[in-house]
Amino acid sequence: MFKSNVGTVDRALRILAGLVLLALVATQVIGLWGLVGLVPLLTGLLGFCPLYTVLGIRTCPASTAR
Secondary structure (H helix, E strand, C coil): CCCCCCCHHHHHHHHHHHHHHHHHHHCCCCCHHHHHHHHHHHHHHHCCCHHHHHHCCCCCCHHHCC
16 A cells, blocks of 8 residues: 555654653643544554655665555
């Protein structure tokens, strides 16, 4: 579907950041703006970032691109 443009470390950090933000929303530590955590979570899980495509950024090696 999409070519992967997010590397392994980048993916792990995105997933972690997304989960932390969503956990903070769930525990009512931060407000609903924390739902923005869905963006890094989804891009980390999918391994594709549309903004990276626009900016011409790629954090994964070319040999692992799908």
